[in-house]
Amino acid sequence: MGTITVNESTQYLKIASILAQEFAKDAAERDKAGGTAKKQRDALRESGLLNLHIPKEFGGEGQPLSLVLRIVRELAKTDAALGHLYGYHVFQTVLPHIAGTAKQKEYFYTQSAKNNWFWGNSSNPIEPSLIGKRQDDGFIVNGHNTFSTGAKDSDRLAITWYDNPEKTTFYLGIISTSREGITINDDWDGIGQRQTDSGSVIFENVVVEADEVIDFTESKGTxxxxxxxxxxxxxxxxxxxxxxxxxxxxxxxxxxxxxxxxxxxxxxxxxxxxxxxxxxxxxxxxxxxxxxxxxxxxxxxxxxxxxxxxxxxxxxxxxxxxxxxxxxxxxxxxxxxxxxxxxxxxxxxxxxxxxxxxxxxxxxxxxxxxxxxxxxxxxxxxxxxxxxxxxxxxx
Incomplete structure (x- = not known):
C-alpha cells in the first residue's frame, strides 16, 4: 500500500465526513427500525471508499489501513452500525491476502475493485456450524450460522466450515451472496448495532467452487x-x-x-x-x-x-x-x-x-x-x- 499524502487524506476523510453527516439525519430513526440500511450502504458503494485499501496495481486506491480506520471512526460518530459494516467490509476483502496464495490475493482484490463488491461474512469462529463435503475439487456446504456481519445486501460472503462433524480440517471460502441455497434471515434483534445485518444464515447444499476455497499453502505457519x-x-x-x-x-x-x-x-x-x-x-x-x-x-x-x-x-x-x-x-x-x-x-x-x-x-x-x-x-x-x-x- 502506498504512502498517503495530506491531500489524499483530506479528500477521503471529507467524503467520509459528508457521508456521516448525511447518515446522521435519520440515524436515530433507523436504529429504532433496525433492518438493512440499504440507502446508506448504496451511498458507501457510490463513494469510492470500498476500494480505498486495495493496492493500485489491482485497481484500488492503494491507501493505508490507518486511513480506513480513521474513516471507520468518522462514520461511527453518527452511526456505529455503518462504521462497523464499512470496517468489516475491508476486513473481509483482505482475507485472501492474509491467508491465501499470491494468485488468490490478486484475483479477489482485482475482482472486488472492478465490480465494487461490498463484502460481508457468515462465520462463527467460536462455534463453527457449517459442514462441507467434497465435490470434485470444491465443496457442498450445509448448516446454520446464528450470527453474521453485513451479510444482507452484500456481494460477497466470507464463510468458514469444517469437512466433518469432528471438525478435522478448517476451510475458508469467498462466495457470491446470491449463491443458490443461501438464505439470509432478518432475525437480528440485538439491543444495539441494529443495522449491521447480523442475522442468521442458512446454507442448504451451497456449492463452493475450487477457486473460491482459500488455499493456506503459502500462508500456513506464518x-x-x-x-x-x-x-x-x-x-x-x-x-x-x-x-x-x-x-x-x-x-x-x-x-x-x-x-x-x-x-x-x-x-x-x-x-x-x-x-x-x-x-x-x-x-x-x-x-x-x-x-x-x-x-x-x-x-x-x-x-x-x-x-x-x-x-x-x-x-x-x-x-x-x-x-x-x-x-x-x-x-x-x-x-x-x-x-x-x-x-x-x-x-x-x-x-x-x-x-x-x-x-x-x-x-x-x-x-x-x-x-x-x-x-x-x-x-x-x-x-x-x-x-x-x-x-x-x-x-
Missing part, C-alpha cells in the same frame, strides 16, 4: 496468517471510540440548547454549572487519550502490514499488544461516556424520542463479543512474563 484477529480488534476499537466522540457531540449540543440548570443553583444556563463543565472536561480528556491510542495502533498496523509474509512473531506480538490495548481502553472510555452523558443533559434527555441511548447500546452490544478483561489479562501476562499473546481469533 505470523501474518493470523493478522485477521488484529484487524478485527482495531476496526472495532475505532467503532467504539467514534461512538464516544459522536455521543459527546450530541450531548454537547443538547446541553447548550436544551438543558436546564439545576433548581438549587443560581446559574442561568446549564453550561455555567461547574459540575457539568467538569464532566465534559473528563469526557473530552478520556476521548482524546483513546483517539491517540487508536491512532498509534493504526500506525503500528500499517508498519506490520507492510511486512506482509516477512512479519516476524515479535512484530506480530507488538502489534497485537497495541491493538488490544486500544480496543480495551476504547471500550472502557466509550462505555463510560455513552452511559454518563445523561447526567450532563438532564432528565428530559432520557426519552425514546431522543434515542441518545443508542450510543451506549451500540458499544455495549459489540463489546460483549470480545470481553476486555481477557485483553487486559493478555497484556498483563506480557507485562509480567514478556510473552506475547497467543494468536487466536480474538488476540
Amino acid at each position: 505470523p501474518f496468517a493470523t493478522f485477521d484477529a488484529i484487524l478485527s480488534q482495531i476496526v472495532l476499537a475505532n467503532v467504539f471510540v467514534g461512538s464516544a466522540e459522536g455521543a459527546l457531540e450530541e450531548a454537547k449540543k443538547y446541553t447548550i440548547e436544551k438543558s436546564r440548570p439545576w433548581y438549587l443553583t443560581s446559574y442561568e444556563k446549564a453550561i455555567d454549572d461547574p459540575y457539568i463543565q467538569r464532566s465534559y472536561g473528563e469526557f473530552w480528556i478520556d476521548i482524546q487519550a483513546a483517539v491517540q491510542l487508536v491512532e498509534e495502533a493504526g500506525k503500528k498496523v500499517d508498519e506490520a502490514w507492510a511486512k506482509d509474509r516477512l512479519l516476524t512473531k515479535e512484530e506480530r506480538g507488538e502489534t497485537a499488544l497495541l491493538t488490544g490495548a486500544a480496543n480495551a481502553f476504547g471500550t472502557k472510555v466509550a462505555l463510560h461516556v455513552t452511559s454518563n452523558i445523561f447526567q450532563v443533559m438532564g432528565a428530559r434527555s432520557a426519552t425514546r424520542k431522543n434515542n441518545f441511548d443508542r450510543f451506549w447500546r451500540n458499544v455495549r452490544t459489540h463489546s460483549l463479543h470480545n470481553p476486555i478483561e481477557y485483553k487486559r489479562k493478555n497484556i498483563g501476562h506480557w507485562v509480567l512474563t514478556g510473552e506475547y499473546p497467543t494468536p487466536t481469533v480474538y488476540s
Whole structure:
C-alpha cells in the first residue's frame, strides 16, 4: 500500500465526513427500525471508499489501513452500525491476502475493485456450524450460522466450515451472496448495532467452487496468517471510540440548547454549572487519550502490514499488544461516556424520542463479543512474563 499524502487524506476523510453527516439525519430513526440500511450502504458503494485499501496495481486506491480506520471512526460518530459494516467490509476483502496464495490475493482484490463488491461474512469462529463435503475439487456446504456481519445486501460472503462433524480440517471460502441455497434471515434483534445485518444464515447444499476455497499453502505457519484477529480488534476499537466522540457531540449540543440548570443553583444556563463543565472536561480528556491510542495502533498496523509474509512473531506480538490495548481502553472510555452523558443533559434527555441511548447500546452490544478483561489479562501476562499473546481469533 502506498504512502498517503495530506491531500489524499483530506479528500477521503471529507467524503467520509459528508457521508456521516448525511447518515446522521435519520440515524436515530433507523436504529429504532433496525433492518438493512440499504440507502446508506448504496451511498458507501457510490463513494469510492470500498476500494480505498486495495493496492493500485489491482485497481484500488492503494491507501493505508490507518486511513480506513480513521474513516471507520468518522462514520461511527453518527452511526456505529455503518462504521462497523464499512470496517468489516475491508476486513473481509483482505482475507485472501492474509491467508491465501499470491494468485488468490490478486484475483479477489482485482475482482472486488472492478465490480465494487461490498463484502460481508457468515462465520462463527467460536462455534463453527457449517459442514462441507467434497465435490470434485470444491465443496457442498450445509448448516446454520446464528450470527453474521453485513451479510444482507452484500456481494460477497466470507464463510468458514469444517469437512466433518469432528471438525478435522478448517476451510475458508469467498462466495457470491446470491449463491443458490443461501438464505439470509432478518432475525437480528440485538439491543444495539441494529443495522449491521447480523442475522442468521442458512446454507442448504451451497456449492463452493475450487477457486473460491482459500488455499493456506503459502500462508500456513506464518505470523501474518493470523493478522485477521488484529484487524478485527482495531476496526472495532475505532467503532467504539467514534461512538464516544459522536455521543459527546450530541450531548454537547443538547446541553447548550436544551438543558436546564439545576433548581438549587443560581446559574442561568446549564453550561455555567461547574459540575457539568467538569464532566465534559473528563469526557473530552478520556476521548482524546483513546483517539491517540487508536491512532498509534493504526500506525503500528500499517508498519506490520507492510511486512506482509516477512512479519516476524515479535512484530506480530507488538502489534497485537497495541491493538488490544486500544480496543480495551476504547471500550472502557466509550462505555463510560455513552452511559454518563445523561447526567450532563438532564432528565428530559432520557426519552425514546431522543434515542441518545443508542450510543451506549451500540458499544455495549459489540463489546460483549470480545470481553476486555481477557485483553487486559493478555497484556498483563506480557507485562509480567514478556510473552506475547497467543494468536487466536480474538488476540
